[in-house]
Amino acid sequence: MALELKDVSLLVEEQCYLQDISLRFEAGSFNVLLGRTLAGKTSLLRVLAGLDKPSRGQVFYNEQDVTGVAVQKRGLSMVYQQFINYPHLTVWENIASPLQLAKVSAGEITRRVKHIADMLHIGEYLQRLPLELSGGQQQRCAMARALVKDAGIVLFDEPLVNLDYKLREELRSELKVLFKTRETIAIYATTEAHEALALSGTTTLLHQGKVLQAGLAQEQFAKPVNLYAADLYSEPPLNVFSASVDNGVLQIQSPTSLADIAHLCDLPNGQYQFAIRPNHIYLQPNNTASIVLRAKVDLAEISASETYLHVEVSVDSDQTSLSWTLHILSIMSFRSGSGIDIFLPLEDLFVFDLAGKAIRWPDTHSLEVK
Amino acid sequence: MATNMISKRNLGMFMYLIFVLLPIYWLLNMSFKTNDEILGQLTLWPTDFTFDNYITIFTDASWYMGYVNSMTYVAMNLVITLLVSLPAAYAFSRYKFVGDKHLFFWLLSNRMAPPAVFLLPFFQLYSSVGLFDTHLAVALAHCLFTIPLAVWILEGFMSGVPREIDETAYIDGYSFGHFFIKIFIPMIRSGIGVTAFFTFMFSWVELLLARTLTSVDAKPISAIMTRTVGAAGIDWGVLAAAGVLTILPGILVIWFVRNHVAKGFALGRV
Numbered sequence: 141m142a143l144e145l146k147d148v149s150l151l152v153e154e155q156c157y158l159q160d161i162s163l164r165f166e167a168g169s170f171n172v173l174l175g176r177t178l179a180g181k182t183s184l185l186r187v188l189a190g191l192d193k194p195s196r197g198q199v200f201y202n203e204q205d206v207t208g209v210a211v212q213k214r215g216l217s218m219v220y221q222q223f224i225n226y227p228h229l230t231v232w233e234n235i236a237s238p239l240q241l242a243k244v245s246a247g248e249i250t251r252r253v254k255h256i257a258d259m260l261h262i263g264e265y266l267q268r269l270p271l272e273l274s275g276g277q278q279q280r281c282a283m284a285r286a287l288v289k290d291a292g293i294v295l296f297d298e299p300l301v302n303l304d305y306k307l308r309e310e311l312r313s314e315l316k317v318l319f320k321t322r323e324t325i326a327i328y329a330t331t332e333a334h335e336a337l338a339l340s341g342t343t344t345l346l347h348q349g350k351v352l353q354a355g356l357a358q359e360q361f362a363k364p365v366n367l368y369a370a371d372l373y374s375e376p377p378l379n380v381f382s383a384s385v386d387n388g389v390l391q392i393q394s395p396t397s398l399a400d401i402a403h404l405c406d407l408p409n410g411q412y413q414f415a416i417r418p419n420h421i422y423l424q425p426n427n428t429a430s431i432v433l434r435a436k437v438d439l440a441e442i443s444a445s446e447t448y449l450h451v452e453v454s455v456d457s458d459q460t461s462l463s464w465t466l467h468i469l470s471i472m473s474f475r476s477g478s479g480i481d482i483f484l485p486l487e488d489l490f491v492f493d494l495a496g497k498a499i500r501w502p503d504t505h506s507l508e509v510k
Numbered sequence: 511m512a513t514n515m516i517s518k519r520n521l522g523m524f525m526y527l528i529f530v531l532l533p534i535y536w537l538l539n540m541s542f543k544t545n546d547e548i549l550g551q552l553t554l555w556p557t558d559f560t561f562d563n564y565i566t567i568f569t570d571a572s573w574y575m576g577y578v579n580s581m582t583y584v585a586m587n588l589v590i591t592l593l594v595s596l597p598a599a600y601a602f603s604r605y606k607f608v609g610d611k612h613l614f615f616w617l618l619s620n621r622m623a624p625p626a627v628f629l630l631p632f633f634q635l636y637s638s639v640g641l642f643d644t645h646l647a648v649a650l651a652h653c654l655f656t657i658p659l660a661v662w663i664l665e666g667f668m669s670g671v672p673r674e675i676d677e678t679a680y681i682d683g684y685s686f687g688h689f690f691i692k693i694f695i696p697m698i699r700s701g702i703g704v705t706a707f708f709t710f711m712f713s714w715v716e717l718l719l720a721r722t723l724t725s726v727d728a729k730p731i732s733a734i735m736t737r738t739v740g741a742a743g744i745d746w747g748v749l750a751a752a753g754v755l756t757i758l759p760g761i762l763v764i765w766f767v768r769n770h771v772a773k774g775f776a777l778g779r780v
Contacts, residue, residue: 191677211680218681224674228696241683285682 141167141202143188143293143325148197150183150349157183158194159349165325165342167292170316172357173329174336174372175346181329184346185295188327190214201293216293217286221301223278225270231257231281232266238289256288259318276307283311287318296328300335312338333373337361345369367496370415376448378415379464381455382494385409392455396431401486403500412499413492418448418467420488423480430483437474438463447472451482534757540750548746563751573752576731579645581759583720583728584713586649591656591709592702598657599664600690604673614665617658625719628654633722647723648730652716656709663708667701668694700770707767714760731756 143165150158158180165171173181186192188199190211198207206214217238225234232253239249257263260280262273270278279299286294296315300308316339319326330336336343336357343360345352345368352372353365364370371378383392385407390396398404425432435451442448449466466482474480491500540548541563542556567573601607602614632651633642641647671694679689695702721733735752764771 189677189681191680211677212683212685214681216681218678220674220678222672222674224672224678226675226679226693226697228699238682241688282678285678289682 144200146198146200148187148194148199150187150192151195156349161351163344165327167325168323169325170319170339170341171327172336172339172341172343173327173346174333174343176331179346180349181346182297185297185327185329189216189218189295215291216295217289217291218295219282219286219299221298223275223282225278225281227269227271230267230269231262234270234281235284235288238285242289252288256284260284276303279303293325298329298331333375345372363501365498367492370490374417376418376465376467378417380413380415381462382411382413383455384411392431394432398486400429403503404486404489407491411494413494415490415492416484416488418465420485421466422483425483428485428487430485433482435480435482437476437478437480439476440474442471445471449474537750537753540746541754543747545745545747563747566748567751567755573734576729576734579728580714580730583645583648584710586645587652587656587713588706588709590649590653591660595657595660595664599661599668602661602665603668617661620658621655629718629722632719636723642723643725643727645728648720648728651719651723652713656712660705660709663705664701667698671697703767704770707763710763711760
């Protein structure tokens with residue numbers, strides 16, 4: 141029991157939506173597709189569902205080629221980002237419709253609809269029309285319809301995006317529980333890294349129609365293969381600068397020795413791109429070896445108990461100034477235009493080559509996973 | 511004071527209402543009068559109340575067959591229009607094909623030609639194929655105008671239904687036909703109602719084509735009403751009664767679709 145893609149490409153009007161994708165999803169696994177908008181997540185799901193036919197390549201289900209098979213015969217279900225229900229049918233009729241089409245007996249339908257509706261907490265609204273429910277309940281109804289037929293594959297296309305924060309957290313943790321005991325292949329597309337981390341399944345990173353990296357979300361977070369992958373896991377975006385290393389010394393305004401840093405000490409001479417997460421830049425020196433830079437405050441955004449500080453920094457001697465974001469876990473106010481010192485612990489630096497390929501990662505123990 | 515304000519505010523509306531309803535009242539009024547009273551003196555309501563005019567219409571075949579003929583071709587037109595325009599509008603709203611946009615605009619441009627333009631070709635064509643003076647002739651001629659309009663209105667309503675609904679239905683296991691009838695048509699039923707209303711209205715009030723393409727067997731009521739000058743002069747009372755009976759179906763139909771008409775006027779694009 142597995143779903144497999146072999147060299148799948150999708151071209152629409154000369155534009156490449158998917159390029160040579162080969163993936164394998166095992167039965168009983170929870171899989172996450174992570175990528176920014178237009179990365180090809182929805183296109184990939186549509187190919188998997190059979191809604192779009194790949195331009196090249198094949199889709200296999202249980203080792204059988206299902207590339208051209210009609211959607212109706214695929215035996216899968218899908219939940220969209222928009223709340224898609226049949227508006228003129230009641231919640232009960234909505235959930236029951238796939239079962240009725242599959243000619244399940246009436247008693248069995250009643251039992252299964254009731255069971256799944258209770259599991260998703262919409263058991264008391266079965267006689268209402270979908271539009272008489274709140275957004276979260278509408279999406280639960282759509283999910284119930286997708287889950288009730290016990291399909292071998294369930295596809296989720298950013299199902300929680302249109303919900304508010306609390307509902308999202310709640311539904312997400314419920315989803316995890318729902319799939320724990322099933323032999324279903326669940327594939328869940330999302331743009332948000334923390335969602336991928338929270339769902340903690342096998343994660344595939346997509347970028348411009350290509351697979352960047354596949355594996356566990358935690359590993360990808362710690363060891364992204366390149367800058368794009370690293371950036372997918374960083375919100376706000378990573379702060380990147382390029383600099384050269386000469387005999388173990390980082391050539392920036394105030395040259396810094398890398399000698400004592402485990403993952404940087406043996407870096408060969410050359411030009412590199414260094415990156416650091418917004419939450420790893422500090423405003424006070426701590427006990428670790430750090431790069432100290434002078435920065436100019438652009439804007440401080442205060443959200444609840446955190447501050448996002450946008451600054452202008454020049455790292456190189458040629459004085460090109462970079463726009464960086466700092467994520468500070470307390471409330472601080474700054475006058476825009478004022479100068480501050482920022483501290484970048486060397487042990488938190490990622491190193492990429494000039495093409496963006498990852499060379500060194502910080503040691504995992506120094507990473508706090510949010 | 512307050513009541514004065516309200517009555518002042520309502521006065522304009524009240525007068526407008528009288529202005530609008532006066533002709534209809536007068537028609538109703540006349541239909542219950544005798545010809546003598548109509549021609550004799552000005553009376554605000556029938557002094558000599560009579561149902562004779564209505565009785566004449568319901569007992570004289572040359573009158574009531576007019577209604578039967580009108581309703582027959584209107585119904586035929588309605589059925590043909592919906593059967594053709596539902597799939598056509600679905601194709602325009604869901605698929606891309608060569609020349610789809612041009613074809614779609616061309617449909618609307620059909621509406622720009624006055625019916626009179628098509629009078630001669632229809633008359634000659636239908637006479638030579640033996641369709642002249644049949645209900646089908648009028649229905650088909652009206653289709654030329656109602657189908658483009660119906661496609662435009664329905665396309666608007668259909669495009670308001672997200673494509674994901676179609677896909678969800680296929681994923682759930684619906685075949686296309688099953689989905690179209692069980693899911694899609696109920697979802698755009700107000701659009702279908704509005705389309706039916708516009709189609710009905712066009713066909714019901716259209717006079718020129720209906721009169722020219724018929725002579726005896728399929729003669730519509732509106733044509734009969736224009737030919738009531740007999741040897742004894744005009745039969746005012748019967749004519750008024752016929753008028754009342756002619757506006758009744760319109761009132762009935764508009765009652766059913768009153769909540770959706772505005773959207774229909776915007777061709778479903780609200």
